[in-house]
Amino acid sequence: MVQGSLWNSYSNKNVSYPALKGDIAVDVAIIGGGITGITSAQLLVERGYKVAVLEAKSIGKGTTGHSTGNLYVIIDELLSKLKSKYDGKVVERVISSRLEAFKKIEQNVKNFQIDCDYKKQPLFLFEDANTFKILEEKKVAKEIDLAFFELSEAFPFIHDDGMRLDDQAQFNPLLYIQGLAGALDGENCQIYEETCVRAVEEEENRILLHTPEAIVSAKHAIHATHTPKGLEIQYHTTLGPYREYGVAARLKSNEYPEGIFWGYYDNKKYSIRSYSRGNDNFLLAVGSPHKVGQAKDNQAHVEDLKNFVESRFNVAEFTHVWGGQNYKPADLLPYIGRKKTNSRELVATGFSTDGLVYGTLAAIILADKVEDKFNPYEDLYEASRHNPAKAAGKFIKENANVAGELFKDLTFKGDDKDLVEILPGEAAVIVRDGKKLALYKENDGKLSILSALCTHMACEVHWNNVEKSWDCPCHGSRFDTSGEVIEGPAFNALKKIEINK
Numbered sequence: 414m415v416q417g418s419l420w421n422s423y424s425n426k427n428v429s430y431p432a433l434k435g436d437i438a439v440d441v442a443i444i445g446g447g448i449t450g451i452t453s454a455q456l457l458v459e460r461g462y463k464v465a466v467l468e469a470k471s472i473g474k475g476t477t478g479h480s481t482g483n484l485y486v487i488i489d490e491l492l493s494k495l496k497s498k499y500d501g502k503v504v505e506r507v508i509s510s511r512l513e514a515f516k517k518i519e520q521n522v523k524n525f526q527i528d529c530d531y532k533k534q535p536l537f538l539f540e541d542a543n544t545f546k547i548l549e550e551k552k553v554a555k556e557i558d559l560a561f562f563e564l565s566e567a568f569p570f571i572h573d574d575g576m577r578l579d580d581q582a583q584f585n586p587l588l589y590i591q592g593l594a595g596a597l598d599g600e601n602c603q604i605y606e607e608t609c610v611r612a613v614e615e616e617e618n619r620i621l622l623h624t625p626e627a628i629v630s631a632k633h634a635i636h637a638t639h640t641p642k643g644l645e646i647q648y649h650t651t652l653g654p655y656r657e658y659g660v661a662a663r664l665k666s667n668e669y670p671e672g673i674f675w676g677y678y679d680n681k682k683y684s685i686r687s688y689s690r691g692n693d694n695f696l697l698a699v700g701s702p703h704k705v706g707q708a709k710d711n712q713a714h715v716e717d718l719k720n721f722v723e724s725r726f727n728v729a730e731f732t733h734v735w736g737g738q739n740y741k742p743a744d745l746l747p748y749i750g751r752k753k754t755n756s757r758e759l760v761a762t763g764f765s766t767d768g769l770v771y772g773t774l775a776a777i778i779l780a781d782k783v784e785d786k787f788n789p790y791e792d793l794y795e796a797s798r799h800n801p802a803k804a805a806g807k808f809i810k811e812n813a814n815v816a817g818e819l820f821k822d823l824t825f826k827g828d829d830k831d832l833v834e835i836l837p838g839e840a841a842v843i844v845r846d847g848k849k850l851a852l853y854k855e856n857d858g859k860l861s862i863l864s865a866l867c868t869h870m871a872c873e874v875h876w877n878n879v880e881k882s883w884d885c886p887c888h889g890s891r892f893d894t895s896g897e898v899i900e901g902p903a904f905n906a907l908k909k910i911e912i913n914k
């Protein structure tokens with residue numbers, strides 16, 4: 414089984430960009446080349462701005478390339494939950510803003526002839542026992558005049574209640590981003606890969622972005638990094654970082670269900686879809702979430718997902734397994750806009766698992782911000798908003814959880830003997846000379862020794878046994894076994910530690 418997303422197996426190998434080697438000056442520097450960053454670049458270049466995209470790794474291979482590739486106008490947390498916090502007007506505005514972004518994606522596929530298996534599909538929501546989730550959703554849909562249909566007799570999953578929304582869509586998200594980036598690269602749009610931004614300095618008239626080999630000077634900077642980097646405490650305390658898993662499988666029969674399927678089982682949600690390219694067919698299932706760095710055994714989450722698929726489909730083999738991260742905002746709305754009033758730094762985060770459409774919407778709103786043009790949705794998603802009444806319950810819950818993690822000592826090994834007891838492929842956190850160390854033994858027996866303190870806010874990192882990474886339970890930063898940042902708010906790598914034996 415491949416450890417990596419299905420989309421990676423269909424990556425366009427011809428798409429690659431150089432690393433930035435010398436200083437440059439542009440109008441807008443965009444940090445991050447996922448759907449938010451590349452769409453922002455597109456819209457700004459179309460308006461005549463000179464843009465640079467600085468991507469730490471490869472274009473599209475962050476969360477965008479780990480998503481399910483479903484496009485829809487409702488939200489993962491459901492409209493009924495949104496309605497319970499706000500009113501019908503807000504629900505309508507969320508839908509209409511998402512529809513605008515959805516149409517932008519559709520238009521891009523058509524205008525740039527992007528070969529990404531884009532297809533209109535219905536979205537099915539169903540529950541196996543009557544928890545009234547679907548009933549509530551139907552009520553809200555009726556109130557805001559969102560067309561939906563009852564499920565037909567032929568619906569392939571056992572259900573108690575369900576509904577169908579037509580004219581939603583699916584695509585291969587990585588091929589979409591690679592195709593869009595390919596259509597943009599040119600004089601006014603420079604794209605760089607393997608170019609990690611390590612620090613951002615805002616001066617009075619410009620912003621300086623520091624990368625390992627160059628400095629980029631810009632009039633505006635967009636943080637399109639999924640979550641803002643650094644100690645942006647106002648965001649990290651209102652966002653809950655969650656990780657979930659995806660598996661792809663080949664089925665024994667050739668009966669791959671067509672559509673987007675969101676199934677609710679005992680309050681667990683699984684998202685299911687099929688994907689075909691050439692003669693290859695796959696079934697994908699995504700779900701089994703947990704807070705980042707807080708799973709006792711990540712592998713158990715993957716097994717849960719596989720068991721779910723095997724109990725409902727005739728699986729020939731599982732072909733891919735991967736994990737992906739999302740940031741859930743306490744008040745259910747993403748943060749899109751200026752970092753602070755009058756700041757030249759713009760942020761886009763808190764997309765939950767709806768960020769292919771929200772990322773595109775963020776690009777539309779942020780392009781207007783750069784131009785100082787009014788956007789009808791800017792107030793709804795205002796990044797500097799403070800919404801204590803709407804965020805309250807969830808805010809308290811997320812932060813109590815973070816405080817708990819800050820002070821919880823999960824260290825379980827403590828002396829030199831334990832250094833040699835770790836088996837190849839295994840990891841542990843120990844205390845030595847008063848310091849918390851994260852140890853990992855590679856398959857060849859080489860020991861990697863790092864400080865176990867996250868470089869964002871010094872929480873103790875936890876081992877992720879599926880993805881072989883050190884994950885921070887507080888705000889979701891993740892590090893590879895050499896200490897390098899994979900994702901999350903941390904800018905800097907875990908410190909390497911030398912031990913004298």
Ligand SMILES: Cc1cc2nc3c(=O)[nH]c(=O)nc-3n(C[C@H](O)[C@H](O)[C@H](O)COP(=O)(O)OP(=O)(O)OC[C@H]3O[C@@H](n4cnc5c(N)ncnc54)[C@H](O)[C@@H]3O)c2cc1C
Pocket residue numbers: 444445446447448449450467468469470471472473474475476477478479480481482483484485608609610611637638639642657658659699736737738739764765766767768769770771772900
């Ligand atoms: C399992 C899963 C399934 C999902 N399915 C769906 C779905 O079906 N539909 C949907 O709408 N949404 C879905 N989502 C959500 C969606 O994938 C994300 O919200 C969206 O892709 C975020 O896009 P982005 O461009 O903001 O971030 P990313 O795609 O993560 O891009 C950010 C980029 O920034 C780069 N970066 C980070 N730090 C730096 C730095 N310091 N310097 C330079 N570059 C940096 C990263 O390498 C990365 O490439 C899903 C999410 C998950 C986890």
